[in-house]
Amino acid sequence: MASSPITMMKMKLNNCSPPSTAAAARFLPLLGPHQIRFRSSLALFHNPSFPRTIITRSTFSSSSIITAAMASEASVKVIDGKKVAKDVRDEINAEITRMKDSIGVVPGLAVILVGDRKDSATYVRNKKKACETAGIKSYEVCLPENSTEEEVLKYISDFNDDPMVHGILVQLPLPSHMDEEKILHAVCIEKDVDGFHPLNIGQLAMRGREPLFVPCTPKGCIELLHRYNVEIKGKKAVVIGRSNIVGMPAALLLQREDATVSIVHSRTKNPEEITRQADIIIAAVGKPNMVRGSWIKPGAVIIDVGINPVEDATNPRGYRLVGDVCYEEAIKVASAITPVPGGVGPMTIAMLLSNTLLSAKRINNFK
Amino acid sequence: MASSPITMMKMKLNNCSPPSTAAAARFLPLLGPHQIRFRSSLALFHNPSFPRTIITRSTFSSSSIITAAMASEASVKVIDGKKVAKDVRDEINAEITRMKDSIGVVPGLAVILVGDRKDSATYVRNKKKACETAGIKSYEVCLPENSTEEEVLKYISDFNDDPMVHGILVQLPLPSHMDEEKILHAVCIEKDVDGFHPLNIGQLAMRGREPLFVPCTPKGCIELLHRYNVEIKGKKAVVIGRSNIVGMPAALLLQREDATVSIVHSRTKNPEEITRQADIIIAAVGKPNMVRGSWIKPGAVIIDVGINPVEDATNPRGYRLVGDVCYEEAIKVASAITPVPGGVGPMTIAMLLSNTLLSAKRINNFK
Numbered sequence: 001m002a003s004s005p006i007t008m009m010k011m012k013l014n015n016c017s018p019p020s021t022a023a024a025a026r027f028l029p030l031l032g033p034h035q036i037r038f039r040s041s042l043a044l045f046h047n048p049s050f051p052r053t054i055i056t057r058s059t060f061s062s063s064s065i066i067t068a069a070m071a072s073e074a075s076v077k078v079i080d081g082k083k084v085a086k087d088v089r090d091e092i093n094a095e096i097t098r099m100k101d102s103i104g105v106v107p108g109l110a111v112i113l114v115g116d117r118k119d120s121a122t123y124v125r126n127k128k129k130a131c132e133t134a135g136i137k138s139y140e141v142c143l144p145e146n147s148t149e150e151e152v153l154k155y156i157s158d159f160n161d162d163p164m165v166h167g168i169l170v171q172l173p174l175p176s177h178m179d180e181e182k183i184l185h186a187v188c189i190e191k192d193v194d195g196f197h198p199l200n201i202g203q204l205a206m207r208g209r210e211p212l213f214v215p216c217t218p219k220g221c222i223e224l225l226h227r228y229n230v231e232i233k234g235k236k237a238v239v240i241g242r243s244n245i246v247g248m249p250a251a252l253l254l255q256r257e258d259a260t261v262s263i264v265h266s267r268t269k270n271p272e273e274i275t276r277q278a279d280i281i282i283a284a285v286g287k288p289n290m291v292r293g294s295w296i297k298p299g300a301v302i303i304d305v306g307i308n309p310v311e312d313a314t315n316p317r318g319y320r321l322v323g324d325v326c327y328e329e330a331i332k333v334a335s336a337i338t339p340v341p342g343g344v345g346p347m348t349i350a351m352l353l354s355n356t357l358l359s360a361k362r363i364n365n366f367k
Numbered sequence: 368m369a370s371s372p373i374t375m376m377k378m379k380l381n382n383c384s385p386p387s388t389a390a391a392a393r394f395l396p397l398l399g400p401h402q403i404r405f406r407s408s409l410a411l412f413h414n415p416s417f418p419r420t421i422i423t424r425s426t427f428s429s430s431s432i433i434t435a436a437m438a439s440e441a442s443v444k445v446i447d448g449k450k451v452a453k454d455v456r457d458e459i460n461a462e463i464t465r466m467k468d469s470i471g472v473v474p475g476l477a478v479i480l481v482g483d484r485k486d487s488a489t490y491v492r493n494k495k496k497a498c499e500t501a502g503i504k505s506y507e508v509c510l511p512e513n514s515t516e517e518e519v520l521k522y523i524s525d526f527n528d529d530p531m532v533h534g535i536l537v538q539l540p541l542p543s544h545m546d547e548e549k550i551l552h553a554v555c556i557e558k559d560v561d562g563f564h565p566l567n568i569g570q571l572a573m574r575g576r577e578p579l580f581v582p583c584t585p586k587g588c589i590e591l592l593h594r595y596n597v598e599i600k601g602k603k604a605v606v607i608g609r610s611n612i613v614g615m616p617a618a619l620l621l622q623r624e625d626a627t628v629s630i631v632h633s634r635t636k637n638p639e640e641i642t643r644q645a646d647i648i649i650a651a652v653g654k655p656n657m658v659r660g661s662w663i664k665p666g667a668v669i670i671d672v673g674i675n676p677v678e679d680a681t682n683p684r685g686y687r688l689v690g691d692v693c694y695e696e697a698i699k700v701a702s703a704i705t706p707v708p709g710g711v712g713p714m715t716i717a718m719l720l721s722n723t724l725l726s727a728k729r730i731n732n733f734k
Contacts, residue, residue, distance in 0.1 A: 181576075201572050202565030205619070206611045209548075209565060234634045236641075242622065244573045252572070255609065255630060260641065262629035263622060267601045274603075274627065 077331055079303070079338045081220075084227050085346035089134050092353050096135040099357075099366050107360035108137045109167040109193065109352070110159040114152060114178070115145040120171045127169070130349045136356055139165060149178050153186050160188040166363055167193030167356040190363065193355040195219075196245065204252045212362075213355045218250035220347025221282055221303045222257070228336060230280065230301050233258040238278035240264045240271065240324065241285035246305050250282045271295070283324035293329030302330055302337040305344045444698055446670070446705045448587075451594050452713035456501050459720050463502040466724075466733050474727035475504045476534040476560065476719070477526045481519060481545070482512040487538045494536070497716045503723055506532060516545050520553050527555045533730055534560030534723040557730065560722040562586075563612065571619045579729075580722045585617035587714025588649055588670045589624070595703060597647065597668050600625040605645035607631045607638065607691065608652035613672050617649045638662070650691035660696030669697055669704040672711045 100106055109131055113124045131138040141155050159165045168191045174180050189197055195213035203211040237259040241247035254261045264271045275295040283291050284305035306324030323340035330337050338344055476498055480491045498505040508522050526532045535558045541547050556564055562580035570578040604626040608614035622628045631638045642662040650658050651672035673691030690707035697704050705711055
């Protein structure tokens with residue numbers, strides 16, 4: 001999660017409105033582990049197993065179960081990333097309390113920020129806040145734009161050796177005079193909570209191997225599918241975009257779950273035709289409203305990773321955020337969709353916390 | 368190339384005959400770097416660039432150019448892996464001579480064989496022979512079945528330190544009492560000519576990164592496409608099979624070349640329908656004749672990695688080798704296809720030699 005899928009692309013407003021205007025759409029009920037029946041005729045929502053969770057103890061509230069029981073097919077539409085992220089953070093919080101009480105260890109996450117990019121500072125602030133809320137101790141280093149590579153490497157080396165730190169995150173992008181690859185590789189693999197190290201990616205790609213960490217945003221996408229009990233095995237999945245931080249690892253994750261995966265990218269000649277075959281679409285391309293209603297097979301499940309600011313004179317900030325999927329069109333065709341904002345976005349930080357907890361547990365051999 | 372795609376599966380004869388019986392099929396002409404025009408109306412064969420080669424000097428003979436000029440569309444069918452592999456080996460041989468004359472270095476490949484599996488012994492013997500022919504010095508260690516892990520690790524460690532050795536290959540499978548992953552990881556990444564280390568695979572998956580080595584069989588598949596000037600960029604490619612040694616890295620390689628890639632596997636519900644959309648098919652599943660004519664889009668290019676022995680009472684050995692693709696049906700539909708044997712098979716060892724040369728050049732900083 002060292003960089004963000006946000007593309008500062010601007011465009012004219014089209015007929016796709018943000019989620020807030022799609023007032024009729026109701027939130028898709030979460031499936032809790034205690035729920036034994038789920039009434040839904042949606043083709044993809046028939047996995048009888050309980051949703052897999054990233055940590056073992058679950059704090060699903062009974063209210064979500066009640067909601068599920070009342071849900072009708074027409075209302076099953078919006079995948080509530082905010083809610084899931086909160087559930088995940090609550091679960092992490094409970095696990096951290098258990099670990100602290102049991103062995104006295106508190107997970108620690110170190111974030112290194114170089115330069116004064118406003119967006120990077122915001123991300124780091126949000127991460128810090130989320131850490132505090134979850135009970136993770138955060139260590140923050142802010143270095144000036146003109147710092148040397150050696151200075152950054154020295155901090156990484158210190159954090160590598162620090163037993164209080166279980167995850168190290170270098171906020172990207174780094175200033176242009178620094179070798180990003182060299183700096184990221186300096187983070188020891190056991191603390192690479194971003195999961196961007198090629199060794200991690202290789203293990204993600206290989207059958208029979210387990211990565212130490214799964215990159216946060218794609219992990220969040222899959223977690224949303226799990227929490228909403230979307231069956232992945234044997235389904236056709238299309239990933240739009242092949243970035244190292246989202247598209248590519250998302251495709252590898254879907255394949256690990258036995259989906260039949262196709263990857264659509266800028267060189268794909270007929271993206272619409274290929275996407276229209278998908279039962280599950282993960283869009284991570286950074287182009288506002290690129291995926292139109294006509295691209296979507298009726299009943300498909302859509303995870304929209306894009307967070308694109310587009311001009312909007314009616315908004316006090318002068319812009320609003322939209323996804324890579326034309327939401328207003330998609331919601332008429334898909335069986336479920338993540339809104340932007342409030343879909344994948346909140347999951348990314350939740351997964352960072354999850355990876356940090358995982359690291360602390362592994363380093364301390366705490367089950 | 369530590370293990371082979373051969374599956375010792377047996378089946379009854381079906382109506383698919385081996386390449387030798389498809390007498391009408393003629394060999395697809397190779398494209399040489401000096402050829403300036405290539406008459407072909409095949410949709411996929413219109414890449415105007417010269418074929419990329421794995422080493423810079425080319426020894427394409429003028430005869431292949433003449434063949435190309437004479438080729439008619441109807442005859443453009445069989446991709447001659449034997450011929451390409453010979454060309455590659457000749458090119459490697461020339462490069463080795465140049466390096467030896469220039470800096471006095473001869474590439475060295477160490478092969479470790481544990482146990483007395485007959486097939487493994489055959490592979491090792493073939494590799495040794497190919498090394499000798501190409502001018503690569505081979506070092507062979509044969510250990511008894513009941514050797515310890517420590518003994519194997521000691522040999523690997525010695526080869527890691529030996530400046531005469533530029534590639535180390537542990538023949539798989541290892542005896543069951545050994546930890547394959549541990550042993551393979553002991554090979555230093557700079558000498559992992561198999562390219563199976565997760566770090567290599569990770570770098571293969573990531574955009575903007577370069578693996579030190581590409582696994583031999585998938586590298587051979589792509590090399591065949593290049594040598595026959597098959598355009599990959601923007602084409603739909605389907606890889607059947609997702610093994611760590613062929614299918615998965617083949618999919619990553621095709622994606623690096625800007626194909627739109629779909630991966631079909633045992634959990635895919637409609638493999639025929641998906642495969643039929645492909646301009647390029649790489650079949651690496653180990654099931655004799657699985658891909659039938661009806662699975663193939665007219666004009667598709669097929670790389671058949673399978674080498675499956677099937678019962679054949681008419682054959683003195685009692686069996687014959689067939690691919691994953693029903694050759695006799697496929698050749699009526701495809702624009703080009705690799706035969707089995709004589710297609711991908713010979714390329715695998717050629718690519719091992721290529722990787723060993725690459726390693727020797729890199730270690731000695733020889734351009």
